[in-house]
Amino acid sequence: xxxxxxxxxxxxxxxxxxxxxxxxxxxxxxxxxxxxxxxxxxxxxxxxxxxxxxxxxxxxxxxxxxxxxxxxxxxxxxxxxxxxxxxxxxxxxxxxxxxxxxxxxxxxxxxxxxxxxxxxxxxxxxxxxxxxxxxxxxxxxxxxxxxxxxxxxxxxxxxxxxxxxxxxxxxxxxxxxxxxxxxxxxxxxxxxxxxxxxxxxxxxxxxxxxxxxxxxxxxxxxxxxxxxxxxxxxxxxxxxxxxxxxxxxxxxxxxxxxxxxxxxxxxxxxxxxxxxxxxxxxxxxxxxxxxxxxxxxxxxxxxxxxxxxxxxxxxxxxxxxxxxxxxxxxxxxxxxxxxxxxxxxxxxxxxxxxxxxxxxxxxxxxxxxx
Ligand code: SF4
Ligand code: SF4
Numbered sequence: 001x002x003x004x005x006x007x008x009x010x011x012x013x014x015x016x017x018x019x020x021x022x023x024x025x026x027x028x029x030x031x032x033x034x035x036x037x038x039x040x041x042x043x044x045x046x047x048x049x050x051x052x053x054x055x056x057x058x059x060x061x062x063x064x065x066x067x068x069x070x071x072x073x074x075x076x077x078x079x080x081x082x083x084x085x086x087x088x089x090x091x092x093x094x095x096x097x098x099x100x101x102x103x104x105x106x107x108x109x110x111x112x113x114x115x116x117x118x119x120x121x122x123x124x125x126x127x128x129x130x131x132x133x134x135x136x137x138x139x140x141x142x143x144x145x146x147x148x149x150x151x152x153x154x155x156x157x158x159x160x161x162x163x164x165x166x167x168x169x170x171x172x173x174x175x176x177x178x179x180x181x182x183x184x185x186x187x188x189x190x191x192x193x194x195x196x197x198x199x200x201x202x203x204x205x206x207x208x209x210x211x212x213x214x215x216x217x218x219x220x221x222x223x224x225x226x227x228x229x230x231x232x233x234x235x236x237x238x239x240x241x242x243x244x245x246x247x248x249x250x251x252x253x254x255x256x257x258x259x260x261x262x263x264x265x266x267x268x269x270x271x272x273x274x275x276x277x278x279x280x281x282x283x284x285x286x287x288x289x290x291x292x293x294x295x296x297x298x299x300x301x302x303x304x305x306x307x308x309x310x311x312x313x314x315x316x317x318x319x320x321x322x323x324x325x326x327x328x329x330x331x332x333x334x335x336x337x338x339x340x341x342x343x344x345x346x347x348x349x350x351x352x353x354x355x356x357x358x359x360x361x362x363x364x365x366x367x368x369x370x
Pocket of ligand 2: 303341344357
């Protein structure tokens with residue numbers, strides 16, 4: 001890329017709210033947080049995926065306000081296409097133009113085809129997304145094209161083989177994701193191909209910094225160095241020289257200040273073998289808490305009712321592992337899942353003999369009826 005990206009990026013999804021209503025963003029506090037971040041070197045701002053247009057409009061409007069007074073020129077902005085909500089090729093322009101309108105701008109620095117996986121990518125390709133994106137880059141609305149991925153390494157390889165002008169690849173990457181969707185092999189592959197890799201959710205949306213469950217706390221208690229949980233998590237991500245930036249969704253000034261201070265000392269290849277072993281033991285302790293042994297192989301997909309079984313199992317496993325059903329429920333609603341549309345046709349068979357229907361009933365009890 002022709003500019004240097006800060007090791008810490010800012011995701012705006014969790015900007016502070018005034019109460020429990022996700023639409024009531026604390027404007028003054030949010031603007032203060034965003035400007036503090038930029039003043040302290042953060043130069044990559046991710047607007048997230050517009051699953052919920054009302055919420056996205058509020059967030060984007062606050063970002064627009066924060067970027068007045070010359071702040072816009074100091075950062076690069078990334079917006080996304082909500083691939084799972086695309087119904088026709090007309091939606092490509094619809095989502096891009098809508099976001100530009102909220103930003104009162106003619107262009108966005110980066111546009112990511114969001115949430116690509118081995119079902120959404122072929123569908124978008126068939127709808128002509130690459131030709132459309134080339135057009136939007138030619139007419140100046142998109143600066144550079146990227147994608148975010150939620151699938152295995154093979155899917156990443158296919159996406160990179162299908163097009164050779166990607167600039168950014170983004171995927172969830174924390175120490176919990178070392179071998180997962182697409183894991184460290186995906187990170188190295190994308191970087192080798194010349195893409196800037198954006199590590200999303202480096203602290204799993206703050207869940208890795210919460211009071212850990214007893215089995216995990218026991219592992220951290222053996223740490224030879226007394227770092228905070230945020231420091232262990234971020235240092236693990238920044239230890240990979242292939243990571244261009246780690247985008248953290250930050251919601252409070254105190255948290256931002258700590259992360260900015262950590263970013264100042266971020267260094268690739270700085271973890272010792274003992275550090276790596278410790279972190280892998282913490283990962284194993286977390287993973288032992290997962291109730292559903294789903295590998296996200298997607299062998300049970302597609303579902304004629306559009307239910308994303310592996311994603312639902314991932315949300316539920318995370319909820320149990322991190323003791324945080326609330327976040328899982330919020331993501332379930334934000335991503336517009338609907339377990340109750342399952343008609344029990346039985347087409348989703350699992351090679352690992354996971355009783356999918358039984359688990360869906362359990363999940364429905366946990367989220368869908370509330
Ligand atoms: S439920 Fe089974 S088949 Fe479906 S993704 Fe998980 S492991 Fe694969
Ligand atoms: S049983 Fe439900 S989740 Fe499974 S394929 Fe049928 S509708 Fe989809």
